[in-house]
Amino acid sequence: MMKMQRSLVGLVSMTVLLGGAVGASASAKVTYVRVKPGLTRLAVYQKIPKTAHQVKLGHQRQLSAYQVYRVVQRRHGSGGEYVQLKGHGWLKQNKTAKLTHVKSNGTLAIIKQQSAKGSLTAKTTVKKLTVSVNGPQATQKVMQHKTLSAAKAKAAHLKVTQSAQTDFGQYYYVQGKNGIHGWIKATTVNLSITLPADADTVITTPKPVAVAAAPTVGITAPVSVVTPTTPVTTPTKTANQSSAGGSSVTSPIKTSSSTTSSKTPVVTKPATAITSGTLTEAQAMAKINTLITQNHIMGTLLVTNNGPAGVKVMNYGDANVAKKIPNSTTQPYPLASLEKALTGAVVQRLINEGKLTMTTPLSQYYPQVPFAKDITIRELLDHTSGIRMGEPIPTPPLTNESDQVAFTISHLTSTDQHIWNYSNANFTLLAGIIGKVTGKSYMSNLQSDVLTPLGMQHTFLYNQIPSNLTNPLSYTDNNGQSQPNNISTDLLSSELGCGNVYASVGDYYTFINSLFTGKLDGQAGFQQLSDGQQIKYSGGVYYRAGNTVRIGGADNGFRSYYFGTNNGKVAVVLFANQSNWKGANAVAEQIQDIVSQSEKF
Known part of the structure; x- marks a missing residue:
């Protein structure tokens, strides 16, 4: 039976007195506090203890953490500051937390x-x-x-x-x-609940660079369709074995050009039903090219509806408009939030090896984070830790992983509200934990656990891209003109584990396909990392209805997307250096529908 109770919210009223070690001066400001959650019994004093012996004489009392208390006085005593709560006596100030949204009658306001x-x-x-x-x-x-x-x-x-x-x-x-x-x-x-389609993305809008805009090139020119002679493959060897070499590609095959007279982004309505084989490959490619050109997207696109054997890569527009350097197949792009799946895979490897568990508390590695003992690895992976953080930009840039973690810890807010809320801080903390567990850097672990065994030769830290590879600029389409954006390396320097790695579309598909098929962390490991592929965000991937997945990222004007099935058979990897967020997201999803309706590539 349910029990009906009536309880009076404990409210105490008096003016806050701010004072030194001896006295306290009056203040007109009213302060309210709560007792910090998790403290079952507290030492309460009738008078402020002035000696260590008097501290031990406090009466152990139980005070509710879900009651509003009005502060009467605040004074210094033995061992620190104390606050007096009317009707309850004195207790250490560090056992309380200030309340900021309280009505004049002493009850909580709804924020x-x-x-x-x-x-x-x-x-x-x-x-x-x-x-x-x-x-x-x-x-x-x-x-x-x-x-x-x-x-x-x-x-x-x-x-x-x-x-x-x-x-x-x-x-x-x-x-x-x-x-x-x-x-x-x-x-x-x-x-x-069902989360919005773009809920797993932190978007950073760059400021335009004050230079003359160059005409958009390549968007309406013939599209290069690259078919690998050796498809993007997934190694059958275990993840701790190494392999050399990557996928090779033939020279581009030119298709008929696609043009548009409209400068306004066009997004057609997504298909409502997917019936495999209703489009020929040529029809599918024509539809895809039309979507890309009409939406003024520059970048590189990988599609398949037949796993690694059906991979096709198309390049659109320029990596550098002023220098007329076209986007290319092996060119690395910023992964932004797509990196989180890589971090999740490394964490799962440590779980497989018994070095971590999904219930390992954050306090084991970073006890200084508030409520760390109540935050688990699982919650960090799924953005349910209660941690909140924006995208502060460090100045000067951060140069090592310990500084990157410290910067994050100093800027995050831990709320103890374990509901879904997207925050890069979760994955930076995971990257730090990886380093603490292994005694090696996050990037060293990523290299040994993922990049080397999968032959991912076009994946790099943002400031370690080889000079012989194209490092793309990002652009904003301004009435048919490509306006270059600022790329903040200061921001990238803070995004450890969550957005400071670059990769090619082929490398990223190789990784995702290996993860989904169990060749990276094993099928049991993948099921654990994905939390059984429930319809929610887990371990860096947004699992959706119909056995499909989505990952999205945006940083410094770049947009990155992965859409496909959860077995890796159907995949769309779109890395764009010119697009708008919502338009390109919708285009990528429509391309998934087109690819799913096409005959096998």
């Missing part, structure tokens, strides 16, 4: 509330759920609660209709059978 959709169940470690009937916890002076067992919550088929954020974290408003309704704390449940 953000929006509609949401999904279903939820209690986490396996949660036996009972607390449902706050009249609002998220502490948003009313008198709260009404219901206690619901995990089994009854499952039987009630709880559906989420709203989401709200307070200083206590995120809450979901649920409705279910038997009249159950109310707010449940997000950290106690698993929410099944």
Whole structure:
């Protein structure tokens, strides 16, 4: 049976006094705090302890972490600062956390509330759920609660209709059978939702360089279709064996040119049904070329509907417009967020070897991150760690991996809200963990675990691209003119494990195909890394309905996409140095549909 309770939110009122070791001066500002979560019992004092002996005499009391406390005084005592909470006495200030969104009556304000959709169940470690009937916890002076067992919550088929954020974290408003309704704390449940198509991408918009624009070239010129004489192959040897050599290609075969009179990006409606074999190869290529040219995309495109045996690579436009250097098949492009799948694969290798587990806590390697003991490898891989971070740019650039991790830790926010929220910081921390576990750099591990065994000879760190290879510039199409963008190497220097590696389209397909077919981490390893390929983001890849996947990345004006099936048979790898984000994303998905409808390549 559910138990109805009524609880009074603990509120204490007094003016904050800010003072030194002896006295305290009055202040008109009111401060509210909460007790930090996870602290079951606290030492509470009637008077500020002034000696180490008095510190040991505190009364052990249990204070709720989900109650608002108003600070009466703040003073210095033995061992640090203390705060006085009305009706509760003094306790160490470092046991509390400041609340910033509190109403004048001492209840929490709702920072953000929006509609949401999904279903939820209690986490396996949660036996009972607390449902706050009249609002998220502490948003009313008198709260009404219901206690619901995990089994009854499952039987009630709880559906989420709203989401709200307070200083206590995120809450979901649920409705279910038997009249159950109310707010449940997000950290106690698993929410099944459908994420937006571009949810796994951090987009950086570069500032244009102040130079004269050059006419767009190559977009309407004949498209080079490159068919490998030796297809992009996946080695059958194990991942710890090395192999030399990469895929070779013939000279370009020219097809008929594709032109457009419109300067406005055109995106046709995606096919609603995929029926294999309804298009000839020539028809498929014509449709693809039309999409690329109409949307003014420059870059390199790999497609297949027959695994490595059917790989075809097309180049569009220039890597350097001013110097008339065309984009090329083996040319490395910034992977941006597509690198995260590489990081995930290396992490899985360490799990396979017993050096990590999916439940290994972050605190084992970076205890200085707030709530690190409650953050697991699995949560870092899936962006459910509660860590938030934008894209701060370091000045000067960071020159080693330890500095890159330290920069990330100094700029991240750890919220203890374990809901899906995309953040590069998760994968930089994973890269740091890889280094700590192995005693080798992230790039050394990537080289030995992935690049060398798979023969990926066109994948490099952003500042280690060989001079004999083309290093493309990025452009913005401005009414038919290609305007070059700034490429921030300072930003790239901070993106360890999440966006500072370049690769060719062929190398990236080789990697993904090897990962999906189990040739890299084994089938059991792939299933673990992908979390059973549930419809969600896992380990660097967005698993979608219909046994398809998507990965997207954007950085410094470049766009990178991978679309295809989860067995690697159908694949679209589009690396663009001129495009817009939404348009190119839609084009890449439509190319997947076209390739799926074509006869086998």
